[in-house]
Amino acid sequence: MKFSLVADxxxxxxxxTKRLELTQHLVDLxxxxxxxxxxxxxxxxxxxxxxxxxxxxxxxxxxxxxxxLSKSTGIPVTKIEREYKKVGDFGQATATILxxxxxxxxxxxxxxxxxxxxxxxxxxxxxxxxxxxxxMKYISSLLNDSSPIEGRFIAKxxxxxxxxxxxxxxxxxxxxxxxxxxxxxxxxxxxxxxVCSDLGKVSESVSKEGIESLKHFQVSVFSxxxxxLAERVKSPxxxxxxxxxxxxxxxxxxxxxxxxxIEKDRVVLYSRSLENITSYYPDIVxxxxxxxxxxxxxxxxxxxxxxEDTGEFLPFQExxxxxxxxxxxxxxxxxxxxxxxxxxxxxxxxxxxDMTYSERRRILESVVVExxxxxxMPMTIVRTDDEVEDFLENAINSGCEGLMLxxxxxxxxxxxxxxxWLKLKxxxxxxxxxxxxxxxxxxxxxxxRRTGRYGALLLSAYDEDSDSYPSVCxxxxxxxxxxxxxxxxxxxDKIVVKKDxxxxxxxxxDVWFEPEVVIEIVASEITLSPIHKVxxxxxxxxxxxxxxxxxxxxxxxxxxxxxxxxxxxxIITMYNNQKKVIQSEKQF
Ligand code: AMP
Numbered sequence: 001m002k003f004s005l006v007a008d009x010x011x012x013x014x015x016x017t018k019r020l021e022l023t024q025h026l027v028d029l030x031x032x033x034x035x036x037x038x039x040x041x042x043x044x045x046x047x048x049x050x051x052x053x054x055x056x057x058x059x060x061x062x063x064x065x066x067x068x069l070s071k072s073t074g075i076p077v078t079k080i081e082r083e084y085k086k087v088g089d090f091g092q093a094t095a096t097i098l099x100x101x102x103x104x105x106x107x108x109x110x111x112x113x114x115x116x117x118x119x120x121x122x123x124x125x126x127x128x129x130x131x132x133x134x135x136m137k138y139i140s141s142l143l144n145d146s147s148p149i150e151g152r153f154i155a156k157x158x159x160x161x162x163x164x165x166x167x168x169x170x171x172x173x174x175x176x177x178x179x180x181x182x183x184x185x186x187x188x189x190x191x192x193x194x195v196c197s198d199l200g201k202v203s204e205s206v207s208k209e210g211i212e213s214l215k216h217f218q219v220s221v222f223s224x225x226x227x228x229l230a231e232r233v234k235s236p237x238x239x240x241x242x243x244x245x246x247x248x249x250x251x252x253x254x255x256x257x258x259x260x261x262i263e264k265d266r267v268v269l270y271s272r273s274l275e276n277i278t279s280y281y282p283d284i285v286x287x288x289x290x291x292x293x294x295x296x297x298x299x300x301x302x303x304x305x306x307x308e309d310t311g312e313f314l315p316f317q318e319x320x321x322x323x324x325x326x327x328x329x330x331x332x333x334x335x336x337x338x339x340x341x342x343x344x345x346x347x348x349x350x351x352x353x354d355m356t357y358s359e360r361r362r363i364l365e366s367v368v369v370e371x372x373x374x375x376x377m378p379m380t381i382v383r384t385d386d387e388v389e390d391f392l393e394n395a396i397n398s399g400c401e402g403l404m405l406x407x408x409x410x411x412x413x414x415x416x417x418x419x420x421w422l423k424l425k426x427x428x429x430x431x432x433x434x435x436x437x438x439x440x441x442x443x444x445x446x447x448x449r450r451t452g453r454y455g456a457l458l459l460s461a462y463d464e465d466s467d468s469y470p471s472v473c474x475x476x477x478x479x480x481x482x483x484x485x486x487x488x489x490x491x492x493d494k495i496v497v498k499k500d501x502x503x504x505x506x507x508x509x510d511v512w513f514e515p516e517v518v519i520e521i522v523a524s525e526i527t528l529s530p531i532h533k534v535x536x537x538x539x540x541x542x543x544x545x546x547x548x549x550x551x552x553x554x555x556x557x558x559x560x561x562x563x564x565x566x567x568x569x570x571i572i573t574m575y576n577n578q579k580k581v582i583q584s585e586k587q588f
Contacts, residue, residue, distance in 0.1 A: 001037050003111045005029060006044060007150045013164055017501035019466060022166065026174035033113075035207040039200030040117040042171060047162030049121055051198040053224050053274045058124045059160040060135055062090055068139035069094055069155070073101040089497050091162075094155035095148040102148065111145050116154060123158065163496050163514050167467045167563070171199055179206045192217035194226040194415035195353070197274050219351040221263045221296055224270040226415035230404060230423045232434055232570065234577060236388035239405050242419050248357060248406045249388060250379045251395045252423060253340055254316045255304030256559050260339075262289060263296050273561040280322045283332050283373075284339055291374035293367045298346040301339045302377070308336050313399035320558060341368050342377040342404075345412060353412040357420075360412065381408070392424065401425055417567075434574070436461070436547070436566040437557050440517045441469055441500070442509025443491065446484070453488045458509045459521065459550070461534050463568040469515045470533035470544065470568065471505040473523070478552030490517060490556070506531040506544070515562045520555035523547035526575040535572050545575055 009029040013022055026045070033041050043049055050056040066084070070077045075097055084093040119138050126134050139158060143151050156162040172193060176186040192202045192214040205213045219225055233239045239247070257272040258281070267285045269278045278285060281303065292299070305318035322331045344352050344364045352360050361379065368376050378395075382388050382405075392403050402425035410420035425434060438459035446455025456476035460469035479487075494513040499505070503515060506529075528539060529546030536544040557564075 001033060001041075001113045003113050003116045003150055004147065005032055006041055006113055007147075007153045010045070010153050010162075010164060011149055013166070019170065019468075022501075023170055023174050023177070026166070026171065027178045030174060030178035030203075030207070033207075035204065037113055038203045038207045040113055042175075042199050042203045044113070044117060044157065045164075045166055045171070046199075047157050047160065049117070049124055051200065051274075053197060053270055053276050055276050056121070056124050057160070058120045058158055060123060060139065060158045062159050064132055064136055065090065065094075065139060065155060065159055068136045069097055069143055069151075071136065072140035072144040073097055075100065089161075090159055091152040091156035094143070095152035098143070098146060098148040098151040109145055111142065111150060116142065120158065163500065167502070168193070168199060169467055171203075175203050175206055180211045185211055188214045190415065195219050195351075196223045197226055198223065219298065219346045219353060221261050221298060221346065222266075222268055224259055224261070224274045225298065225345050225353070226274070227257065227259070227272055227300070228413050228415070228421060229417035229564070230421035231417060231419050233405070233422045233424050234434075236385040236392075236424070239388065239422050239424060240385065242422060243405065243407050246381060246383050246408065248361070248379050248408055249382045249391045250342060250377045250404045250406065251340075251398065251400045252402045252404045252425070253302045253304045253313060253377070254399075254401045255302045255313075255337070255340075256316065256319050258284070258301050258303045258339070259345075260284065260288065260299045260301060261297075262292060262294070262299075265289065272559045272564070279328065281332075281337075282328060283337065287373050288339065291369050291371060293369060294347055296346075296348055297344065297367065299341055299364070299368075300343040300345065301341040303337050303339050305335050306338050317555065323558065338373055338375055340375050340377045343412065353414060356409045356411065357406050358408045388424070435520050435522045435553055436571070437518050437560055437564070438472060438521050439469055439515045439562045439565045440487075440491065440494075440513055440519060441471065441503045441505060441515050442507075442513060443487075443511045444474070445510050449481075450484060453484045454491070454511075457487070457519075457552075458505060458507055459519070460503065460505070460515065460565075461568050461571055462563055462565040463534075464563075465568075468502045468504050469500070469562065470536065471503075471507060472532050472534045472545065472571065473521070473547040473550045474507060475521060475550040475552055477550075478521075478554065480554075483552070483554065486556075504533045504536075506533055518557040518560040518562060518565050520553040520557055521547065521550050522553055523551065524549040526571060526578060534568050535575075538572065539575065545571055 009025050012025050049058055066077055066080050069080055080097055083096055084090055087093050119142050123135050123138050142154055146154060172186055172189045173183055176183050176189050188211060189202055195217050259270040261268045267288060269281055271277045305314040307314060318335050321335050341364055344360050346352055380391055395403055405422040405424060407420040440457050441460045442458035443454035444456045446453050456474050458471055458474050460471050463470055491513055494516050496512050496514050499512045500515055525548040526545050527548050528543040530543055532544045532546035534545045
């Protein structure tokens with residue numbers, strides 16, 4: 001299949017911001033794609049070669065890409081660099097350079113999707129000293145046969161700059177329409193995706209074998225399962241309204257969620273966003289098999305930093321010291337952890353997802369042998385508000401964030417935020433209640449002491465219904481000098497020339513970012529806003545919702561993807577709850 005079909009689709013998609021149109025372009029492309037190539041097309045559309053958890057990264061330094069372009073066109077490096085500087089986008093610069101070259105030569109052959117994909121895969125696998133030359137050779141040979149638009153997207157993919165932001169859910173919609181005739185079948189595709197977390201695999205199955213094949217998707221070791229998420233509640237009463245008179249209460253520890261896959265001696269760890277994080281936790285890999293009485297199992301746990309002398313739980317930030325490439329052994333010693341198991345997803349060849357919470361907990365208690373390192377999450381069955389309060393008190397005193405409340409007869413709902421799991425935090429009961437996890441979509445340059453860095457950030461929530469990022473506030477307080485430097489550095493990688501099509505903002509930022517970085521914010525109130533776009537027209541025509549007096553808490557939520565950020569529906573619920581509180585206060 002010609003790569004130009006994919007490049008043209010990406011080109012159309014770049015020029016529209018409407019989700020329906022984006023989906024339609026994908027449907028048209030999928031219908032033209034032979035089933036055996038479908039997975040490759042699906043990965044390439046997202047600038048990937050394999051699902052994220054496999055860690056196959058094509059990322060080539062721009063310097064090498066520039067040299068490769070020079071080699072394939074005969075145009076000097078300095079001229080290419082000048083063009084790049086002028087347009088500020090390497091993909092666009094590549095297209096312009098290839099156009100100049102086309103005026104003097106003819107294209108030799110059509111490049112195919114297979115050729116592009118296979119070449120990028122070879123590049124991703126190259127390692128070691130001499131790899132730079134080989135990478136350059138592969139890229140220049142591809143660009144040599146590329147048209148300007150093909151070259152533009154190849155350049156973007158190899159430098160990890162394809163920022164169309166085509167979300168998983170848009171691709172699932174398009175696959176459903178293209179191969180089953182309607183969007184109605186999306187839940188089946190979604191189920192398959194939730195258990196294997198591999199869009200390529202799902203797309204191959206539905207395009208080759210049809211909708212029925214999706215029912216056979218099963219949990220398997222070393223394929224991460226998309227995690228179940230919790231809704232928030234503000235009080236034990238609210239929890240009881242949602243869950244009935246008897247449910248489980250577990251400690252909610254403030255660490256990193258880790259999905260642990262074990263088969264014999266092999267241990268692989270996945271983060272909440274399903275990245276492979278095995279290398280950050282060599283201590284889990286080394287010790288865990290001794291604590292688990294099964295040789296083929298998938299478990300979920302919260303890894304939490306502790307003070308070994310006092311046994312006290314330490315905040316999540318401490319774990320971030322392990323996020324480094326070198327000297328991990330030293331970090332492991334300096335920042336010791338405990339692993340606190342709270343769920344089991346698979347054991348000895350059988351999925352546990354359809355079992356009830358009680359059954360899964362029973363299995364968990366029978367397979368985990370507790371010691372100072374491996375523990376089972378403290379849990380108690382609660383029947384009254386007082387029992388919840390007491391357990392909450394215990395949890396807070398032990399250094400927890402609060403409680404997780406879980407329905408006893410509920411299955412594990414992979415990939416869903418469901419009301420069978422609720423989170424109850426102490427602060428929920430004052431002011432706004434909970435903190436919010438918001439996505440950084442833009443920034444404003446700083447003045448005075450903040451010159452040369454960002455002075456304020458523009459933040460958004462996540463709108464699950466339209467897969468978009470509506471703005472909710474501008475935040476300029478809560479930053480230290482250190483965090484301002486850190487933001488400047490982290491965000492410099494995320495800058496985009498044009499606002500991401502999914503970003504919907506009422507303010508014009510100085511700089512726009514790819515919506516990726518999630519940070520924690522507290523605020524005093526949610527108010528109607530003529531500027532910000534969360535819940536636009538939903539509460540009042542012509543208004544959205546905004547946060548009043550937002551403040552950065554100091555937590556960058558590295559473990560959260562932007563889709564895990566606080567959703568628009570959650571903000572609407574918080575707004576309505578806040579109104580209830582104000583009304584009931586007025587009655588007194
Ligand atoms: P939040 O990040 O506030 O939405 O809370 C959900 C997170 O709490 C999960 O992703 C886990 O990392 C963490 N967590 C801590 N304790 C538990 C528990 N007992 N059960 C489930 N998740 C937990």
